[in-house]
Amino acid sequence: MIASLEMTSMDFLMWTKGPLFQLALTVFALGMLVRLMEIFMLGREHNYALPRGSAVAGGLRTLYRRFYTDAGTFKSAPFDVVVGTLWHIGFIVALLLFIPHVELIKATFGIAWPALPNPVVDAITVITLLGLLAALVHRLLHPVKRFLSTHEDYVIWAVTFLPVLTGYLAYHRIINPYPLALGLHILTAEIFLVVLPFTKLTHIFTAWVARYYNGATFGRKGVQS
């Protein structure tokens, strides 16, 4: 009753940094572990066929081999390959190699690694934003993408784009006061975390599982997939 009911930007920041962050992490961890366990618990049937190659080696190789695009696919979808790769790398670099993020990870998980200088991350963020915008336009215009796209695809685009955008705005102090800018950034990141396990954003984690299975299936047959 006494405390003012309207939320100040500082209250907002403390709310997003404190309870909301805990909540978002909880939902994320809970949801994602459920998703992963659901996958693993299904298991695979025993394979009686005599292997030609190593399934495990093939699976592990495909984990990284899928980062290379074959020449034919590159030729038929250069935009996807270039822009997709660009903004994915940009997103990951900004997420993992920006100093404030490294500090956050250090405080949360107790592990840290060297970060990139701010101007580098800044430039990468701009590329990421442009890449994401281009990816959206492409999704809206490309016949196959437009055909396949569901509401969810656009939702996860927005959920991915917003933390990068608000991060950029906060870094450049374009939104004032700063606690509001930072709070918005954290809030959008939290939305990303909460939405992640319930959408195809799960691919951040499950793509590795998928790649492994793919590589293992082909690897067993002596084919590098």
Added chain:
Amino acid sequence: MTDAVLSPGADSVATGDTVPPAAPRVARPADQPAARRTAQPAPATRAGNFSLQRGLQALREEMDAPVAAFFSSCVHCGLCATACPFFVETGDPKYTPIYKLEPMRILWERELTLWGRLKAAVGLGKQVTDEMLAEWEPLLYDSCTMCGRCSMVCPVGNDIQYMIRKAREGQVASGHAPEGLIAASVRAVRTGSPMGLKWKTLDVQIKHVETATGLTVPIDQQGADYLVLLSSMEIINFPEYLEAITKIFAHAGVSWTLSEQCFEATNAGVQIGSKDIAATLVQRVVDAAERLDVKHVISPECGHAYTAIRWEGPNAIKRAYPFQVFHIIEVLDQLRAEGRIKTQGKETDRLSMHDPCNLARKSGVIQQQRDLMDLIADDFVDLKEHGRLQWCCGAGGGVSSNERAAALKMAAFKRKKAQIEAVEPDRMVTMCATCRTQLEEGLEELTMDIPVVGLTELIADHLVMPEPPPAAEEARS
């Protein structure tokens, strides 16, 4: 809740019955008939006891960790479309490979994800209907050869063809498989050949080969090293094959045999997508091989026959074989490596090669055929994309047995044609009867004068034949 969900009755929640939002979460079995009558014009059970229920049950059986991981990972990037000859040549987005799995994905999400189950519990989320399975039948059969090229390019690593094979189980069990494949499957089980071919026909050919070569074709030789299988299409369209291996094996001194009990290598069950039919057909091969006590079984110049026996067979019959399975090309290359094949002269015209998907991408036989070509060709040029990234001819995976798909099959071939045009060969070489037929028909239809030959025949043509072959003499006496 567990029991309710798992009981066959409760499964109807996800079977296409439209559950009104106000309805209880779990539809009681008693509620179903009425619900089905209103929501589903399609008959609950059609001839052969196939039904939506049975189809969904079959699909459920196919769910495993890879399927769940794949569906969890797709971000609708559409790159698989660029890998698919059916999309590339038609430009129709519905031929995007991952889209062909939509019913399976819906079932997975609804029944095997917590989130989907929660949505289903409050009446949200899509359900698989009989109409949907009917609508997807052409997508899963007519526009997919299970060539696996999409599985190679998917950036998140989805093995789409692995899932297509699984999805076809649901189509068969729900009664939504193409007539041509059903007929082939029935013929294969009934007669031993998908084309209804009898031993009689083969026997005529054997006699013909023996006359032409002066060699003996060994039949039911107990304890032979190799059991040779054939495909009906070869027997009818390419009798040269039998003659070729008869010559080559005589030349290399290979101990081999045919089996009167089982000569057919192809497996319509794998193509239509029924592991039961597949197991029945594989079991015949295994029985024949075990009865003759052979060490190896040779799959003929046929792609799917090889994957059916080599990779899927042991899993269909749920046990490992007491023998090894090879494609004829593997055997020939082995003989070459051991120096048991002596050739003379080389082809001088420009030759190129079509890798059968099942042999190359899906089985890892890629270098062998090239080493063999080196033996007998002066001017060999590979298609630009070959081996693990070759393009499908458009006829595999049952498409060639599915008359309805004829037009699409030809459309998809245009990709191959473009590849061939790019290297301008005088002749094409391949090692799969289905591919070879498709190449011949396609090139002819597109009025391209490029003959297609089997690699085995080509090798046989260049053998240095000892006179008279001692092995054949012995066998004859």
Added chain:
Amino acid sequence: MASPHPESPAGRLAPPLRLQSKPLRQPQPEPSLGEILRRNGVSRRGFLKFCAATATLMALPPSMVPAIAAALETARRPSVIWLSFQECTGCTESLTRSVSPTVENLILDTISLDYHHTLQAAAGEAAEHAREEAMNANQGQYILVVDGSLPGPDANPGYSTIAGISNYEMLMDTVKGAAAVVAVGTCAAFGGLPKADPNPSGAVAVQDLVKDKPVINVSGCPPLPMVITGVLAQFLTFGKLPELDEYRRPLAFFGQAIHDRCYRRPFYDKGLFAESFDDKGAKAGWCLYRLGCKGPMAYNACATMKWNSGASWPIESGAPCLGCSEPNFWDAGGFYDALSVPPGRPGEALLTAGALGAALGAAAGALGRRKVKTAGLAHQAVTADQLEQQL
């Protein structure tokens, strides 16, 4: 009554907000500031210098000096009542922390500080008497300065009383006749340390209680002395409330973040950070973000006005900014944790939720697996006979 001083350039700069009561002038005898200074033998150049220093004090550009001079020439001294509640006297210390008379002191000499129980000689009832007298003599005219938070109306008033009067009662009583309230220090402005979790005394800030008078917050723990006097000078000079930010802080002093005025900012932009208090970066004067500097979210004038007569300020001394001018800064995470680090232990929440998720997922997955297995057990083999019926 017409505005006693003409619309000056400062009037354009100053906000539209005006004191509700009459301007801070008394109709009769009180001499104007100019007169006081001249009476004290201050020359016109001395006055100009005073104005230049005042401009600095008010964080106004030097070009405003003539306007300040014009305004000060006619300004009259206001009466100030200073109440100290749950505070540490740090704010008063800051205000008086001058080694010798300065321009701030001149300003203080100019105002009529009628009640300040820490500074005044009188005590007990005599002191309270002085307060009442000042209130009566300047009804509706005086400026009420408060430092310290106070137990709210619902809290136990016994946590802080003066002469047996609860802080709440004294504030509400004194505020009635005030023209405006200046909450000095983070405690008065936002509750500060007393209000920090778990806030045993039920402390609240002045602005939580005073709703019908203008409240200006001069936050900081303590605020810069020049900022305190600068706000008073603003009153004195222009008779207006300064333009305020969302926390009712004068924008002139709190308009820019420490980060934006920090001389170490170029290092932040270049990505050069001290990582411990004695490493190479610390010695080279690199950015202190990773050592917990709250400069990016702290709005204050330390970076330009500095402390101890401009000698230095925390960041120049190698200490990260604590963000003491911001509300709830005590509860905003560790002083030496980077700004991006959340308070509490989110890692634990993550682990707990992850473990829970794994268990829940295993259960859900087991259900799914059972479903698959059940389907497998109930498998009806497809036969050629069945297929044939479809033809």
Added chain:
Amino acid sequence: MTSLGDIPVTVIGPATTLNFGNALPVLSEVRQALARLMETGEPAQIDLGAMPFGPGDEERLMQLLGSGEVTATVDALGSTRIRETAFGGVWIVEYLNADEQRVGLHLEIDEVPRMLRPQPGDLADALAAIDARLAEA
């Protein structure tokens, strides 16, 4: 204790040799102000107290500005030291209080600093004073 200076504190490390790069921007601001003075005759003042100077920045700026021919001291309300820089028309004005502590540091870009000019009213007062002196004589 008599004064702060009696506390035996020694500063270790050459803090003043650090360069935080804030001096040059000020110099370029001075340049613009000087150009404006030439074109329009409009003087300018820069409050160096409002600059986010790090240790060493002020020294660096003073070095850049150099010193010129004129120095002056105004004795009013403590002293004010005025010094011409190496650049004509650019003045350093340091306001000190009675204890010689700095209360302000301005740069003035003007022909003659404001503090050195007679103030409004001073001329009239002076005239009156001279008249009085003449009347006395």
